[in-house]
Amino acid sequence: NLQExxxxxxxxxxxxxxxxSKSEFGGSPAVxxxxxxxxxxxxxxxxxxxxxxxxxxxxxxxxxxxxxxFIIIYLGPMVLMTIVMCVQIxxxxxxxTIGYNVYHSYDLPWxxxxxxYFLLCVNYFFYGETVTDYFFTLVQxxxxxxxxxxxHRFISFALYLTGFCMFVLSxxxxxxxxxxxxxxxxxxxxxxxxxxxxxxxxxxxEGMIWFIVPISCVICNDIMAYMFGFFFGRTPLIKLSxxxxxxxxxxxxxxxxxxxxxxxxxxxxxxxxxxxxxxxxDTNSFTVDCEPSELFQLQExxxxxxxxxxxxxxxxxxxxxxxxxxxxxxxxxxxxxxGGFFASGFKRAFKIKDFANTIxxxxxxxxxxxxxxxxxxxxxxxxxxxxRGPNPSKLIQQFLTLRPDQQLHIFNTLKAHLVDKGLVxxxxxx
Amino acid sequence: EADLExxxxxxxxxxxxxxxxxxxxxxxxxxxxxxxxxxxxxxxxxxxxxxxxxxxxxxxxFLIxxxxxxxxxxxxxxIQVxxxxxxxTIGYRVYHSYDLPWxxxxxxYFLLCVNYFFYGETVADYFATxxxxxxxxxxxxxxHRFISFALYLTGFCMFVLSxxxxxxxxxxxxxxxxxxxxxxxxxxxxxxxxxxxEGMIWFLVPISSVICNDITAYIFGFFFGRTPLIKLSxxxxxxxxxxxxxxxxxxxxxxxxxxxxHQYFVCPVEYNSETNRFVTECEPSELFQMQKxxxxxxxxxxxxxxxxNxxxxxxxxxxxxxxxxxxxxxGGFFASGFKRAFKIKDFADTIxxxxxxxxxxxxxxxxxxxxxxxxxxxxRGPNPSKLLKQLLILxxxxxxxxxxxxxxxxxxxxxxxxxxxx
Numbered sequence: 001n002l003q004e005x006x007x008x009x010x011x012x013x014x015x016x017x018x019x020x021s022k023s024e025f026g027g028s029p030a031v032x033x034x035x036x037x038x039x040x041x042x043x044x045x046x047x048x049x050x051x052x053x054x055x056x057x058x059x060x061x062x063x064x065x066x067x068x069x070f071i072i073i074y075l076g077p078m079v080l081m082t083i084v085m086c087v088q089i090x091x092x093x094x095x096x097t098i099g100y101n102v103y104h105s106y107d108l109p110w111x112x113x114x115x116x117y118f119l120l121c122v123n124y125f126f127y128g129e130t131v132t133d134y135f136f137t138l139v140q141x142x143x144x145x146x147x148x149x150x151x152h153r154f155i156s157f158a159l160y161l162t163g164f165c166m167f168v169l170s171x172x173x174x175x176x177x178x179x180x181x182x183x184x185x186x187x188x189x190x191x192x193x194x195x196x197x198x199x200x201x202x203x204x205x206e207g208m209i210w211f212i213v214p215i216s217c218v219i220c221n222d223i224m225a226y227m228f229g230f231f232f233g234r235t236p237l238i239k240l241s242x243x244x245x246x247x248x249x250x251x252x253x254x255x256x257x258x259x260x261x262x263x264x265x266x267x268x269x270x271x272x273x274x275x276x277x278x279x280x281x282d283t284n285s286f287t288v289d290c291e292p293s294e295l296f297q298l299q300e301x302x303x304x305x306x307x308x309x310x311x312x313x314x315x316x317x318x319x320x321x322x323x324x325x326x327x328x329x330x331x332x333x334x335x336x337x338x339g340g341f342f343a344s345g346f347k348r349a350f351k352i353k354d355f356a357n358t359i360x361x362x363x364x365x366x367x368x369x370x371x372x373x374x375x376x377x378x379x380x381x382x383x384x385x386x387x388r389g390p391n392p393s394k395l396i397q398q399f400l401t402l403r404p405d406q407q408l409h410i411f412n413t414l415k416a417h418l419v420d421k422g423l424v425x426x427x428x429x430x
Numbered sequence: 431e432a433d434l435e436x437x438x439x440x441x442x443x444x445x446x447x448x449x450x451x452x453x454x455x456x457x458x459x460x461x462x463x464x465x466x467x468x469x470x471x472x473x474x475x476x477x478x479x480x481x482x483x484x485x486x487x488x489x490x491x492f493l494i495x496x497x498x499x500x501x502x503x504x505x506x507x508x509i510q511v512x513x514x515x516x517x518x519t520i521g522y523r524v525y526h527s528y529d530l531p532w533x534x535x536x537x538x539y540f541l542l543c544v545n546y547f548f549y550g551e552t553v554a555d556y557f558a559t560x561x562x563x564x565x566x567x568x569x570x571x572x573x574h575r576f577i578s579f580a581l582y583l584t585g586f587c588m589f590v591l592s593x594x595x596x597x598x599x600x601x602x603x604x605x606x607x608x609x610x611x612x613x614x615x616x617x618x619x620x621x622x623x624x625x626x627x628e629g630m631i632w633f634l635v636p637i638s639s640v641i642c643n644d645i646t647a648y649i650f651g652f653f654f655g656r657t658p659l660i661k662l663s664x665x666x667x668x669x670x671x672x673x674x675x676x677x678x679x680x681x682x683x684x685x686x687x688x689x690x691x692h693q694y695f696v697c698p699v700e701y702n703s704e705t706n707r708f709v710t711e712c713e714p715s716e717l718f719q720m721q722k723x724x725x726x727x728x729x730x731x732x733x734x735x736x737x738x739n740x741x742x743x744x745x746x747x748x749x750x751x752x753x754x755x756x757x758x759x760x761g762g763f764f765a766s767g768f769k770r771a772f773k774i775k776d777f778a779d780t781i782x783x784x785x786x787x788x789x790x791x792x793x794x795x796x797x798x799x800x801x802x803x804x805x806x807x808x809x810r811g812p813n814p815s816k817l818l819k820q821l822l823i824l825x826x827x828x829x830x831x832x833x834x835x836x837x838x839x840x841x842x843x844x845x846x847x848x849x850x851x852x
Contacts, residue, residue, distance in 0.1 A: 154807040157799065161757060164796075168763045171662060176771035187613070188606045240593060335583060341590045349598035374586075377579065385576035395824075396835055398817055404845045410818050411836050411846070414829065417822060423830055 065368075066219075073212065077277045077286045080211070081201055088197035090365045092119055092189055094356045099185040102350055103178050110170040111179070115186045117163050122190050125156035126198040130205075135279050196373045199380040206383055208288070209273040213264055213325055214379045217332035218371050220259045225252030225337075240341045240348070253333040260329035261322050268296045268319040295321045295387070324387070331378050336371040343370035487790075495634065499699045499708045502633070503623055510619035512787045514541055514611055516778045521607040524772055525600050532592040533601070537608045539585050544612050547578035548620040552627075572823075618795045621802040628805055630710070631695040635686055635747055636801045639754035640793050642681045647674030662763045662770070675755035682751035683744055690718045690741040717743045717809070746809075753800050758793040765792035
């Protein structure tokens with residue numbers, strides 16, 4: 001809120017190493033602070049005091065964003081993918097713009113073009129890798145796509161190299177350092193923003209529940225920690241974010257775990273959320289239809305004796321997925337905030353209040369998504385490590401490209417393994 | 431332009447004049463050499479030192495090749511650590527950040543994490559049989575990504591907790607500097623090792639091509655150099671560039687001819703769990719078997735032959751040498767631009783007369799990535815041992831269905847005889 005952010009700026013204060021950069025921000029603010037709030041809202045809230053007005057604006061926008069979230073979930077995986085891509089581009093744009101502002105590098109030759117070009121290259125590379133896996137049959141059918149996918153890595157590398165060579169050729173004598181800084185800035189931003197948005201898409205393809213539950217847990221933690229902090233907050237948590245308190249942190253943790261359990265319980269009942277997204281070649285559309293895996297089938301669990309007296313039941317019927325949701329919520333509440341602290345530190349380091357002012361009352365898209373990024377990577381690593389094994393159809397595809405002697409060797413090893421396990425008889429009657 | 435200069439001064443990045451002068455390069459030339467060359471003038475002395483060190487480096491290179499793959503791996507690892515150290519030290523100097531709390535430890539910690547991740551991915555594939563036998567290793571392999579991610583996250587959280595009020599910006603700069611350096615040095619050193627495992631020839635030919643291009647471009651430039659190539663490196667000339675290109679292609683062609691004859695260079699490196707050593711023994715693939723090629727009519731008149739016996743690999747070596755001569759130098763220009771941007775003469779002064787390790791390896795990095803991408807795109811298919819490893823992790827029912835699919839495929843292709851029932 002306005003008051004708190006003013007005091008935050010005062011806390012930053014006149015520090016020795018920061019003071020020399022004060023002059024650069026005295027004259028020209030890093031981010032133009034125009035009031036983005038729509039006229040409608042402005043008029044409706046004109047009577048309230050400025051503090052409550054800010055509250056209302058934030059509240060209304062929060063509800064608007066959540067409603068929007070539900071709408072696009074309803075619209076399906078394709079729309080979700082498009083939204084993720086738009087969010088990614090906007091975040092990239094916001095961070096690069098900050099870089100331009102910090103380094104006053106609007107006038108650098110080529111740099112805008114090169115940044116967007118690198119974004120395109122990296123996206124091309126990642127989308128190519130994902131699309132090839134999921135749309136295998138579609139790709140094999142169309143000749144140009146098949147060639148593109150076979151030499152995909154080479155083509156992506158060639159595209160990237162072109163950008164690299166253009167960068168080297170664009171180095172101008174007086175501006176070497178600036179240009180290298182922007183190059184580094186672009187690459188770190190790509191690393192953060194683009195790779196993680198693709199991890200989100202991977203999670204999405206695993207099943208919409210793997211996309212919705214983590215994002216909701218982070219949002220819930222944000223809101224709950226704020227509320228607990230508002231009502232009970234007393235002990236500051238970390239110097240970086242003076243508004244955060246231990247009471248908010250712990251209260252948010254328990255509330256989020258509970259929320260995660262309930263949300264997973266509700267979602268696990270529906271196929272459209274739990275089934276992996278697949279591309280149907282005949283209808284040329286995405287389908288979510290399958291036999292739910294055992295993660296999403298109700299099972300009886302014995303309640304540990306300690307809780308039995310409290311809750312009064314001996315057993316409880318739960319989805320195994322709910323146990324996983326505890327892990328996800330825990331991460332969202334305990335480690336997710338570090339993403340937020342990182343972003344706060346970044347904003348203080350470069351003396352900006354918000355990444356941008358796209359969303360009235362909230363700041364830029366990046367402000368809303370700073371905690372999500374760590375979460376997306378965690379979920380992806382979690383799924384790869386604990387949930388799914390390798391994809392059998394993908395393995396078969398790779399097998400078919402091997403040489404015959406390699407194929408035979410693998411086949412025999414697999415057979416020996418299966419015979420060992422007793423799944424296949426010694427005589428080949430399987 | 432003057433305006434931009436003013437604004438640059440404002441930044442707390444400090445104007446170029448604030449960067450401390452590079453401390454006078456300590457002369458690390460050994461005493462022996464100094465005495466032997468004391469008679470010559472300063473210019474020739476420098477020449478001799480460079481020449482002797484070049485020969486010394488090439489000899490070390492040959493020695494290590496002779497010692498085998500494992501030593502090569504260790505060498506690549508040491509070079510990677512040294513390059514990382516050199517670049518990070520430059521960052522410290524630029525940002526005067528010697529006093530930042532934690533930062534040295536965090537940089538080395540991140541280096542360790544990323545190396546752990548990459549070695550786990552590569553090593554696990556190649557040492558599958560070794561790993562199968564030991565329980566603890568199996569656990570580490572199965573949850574490798576999760577463990578690496580947890581280790582990295584710990585470092586990330588330590589970084590956030592170490593942010594100190596006065597030094598936010600410095601700390602973020604060093605964080606970014608560390609990550610970009612990791613991206614450049616560590617990922618590419620692992621690509622070098624993967625190329626090595628494909629066969630030593632895939633390691634030797636690219637590196638030698640880059641070195642050859644360096645030397646021949648210099649020689650051509652020295653004798654015929656006239657037109658400057660690029661403002662970044664005033665010493666380079668077009669004559670050197672083009673002359674270097676042709677010599678490197680010829681050199682690569684001839685060098686591959688000799689290497690392709692020996693199994694030691696051509697075979698993929700494998701780990702033999704019985705003898706606990708690396709072995710390079712195999713049936714050479716068709717890339718390394720002599721074939722007759724018809725000489726195009728144009729060249730027939732020149733050379734006088736109608737057909738020629740060549741290894742198919744030599745055609746690939748032309749692609750590799752071309753890349754080494756045409757695109758490799760951009761890695762060198764990038765490093766030159768970097769040195770000018772931060773007003774340093776050399777990355778370090780580890781090697782007398784040559785500078786730091788990074789100075790010698792700046793062109794190699796692009797090359798390593800190119801060779802790796804080239805191999806995966808044009809040469810080999812997926813890695814069989816990795817595929818096998820993944821097959822063995824599948825659920826039993828999935829394994830069974832895969833088994834049936836594979837069996838029907840193999841029978842169809844006639845690779846496997848149809849089963850005898852009963």
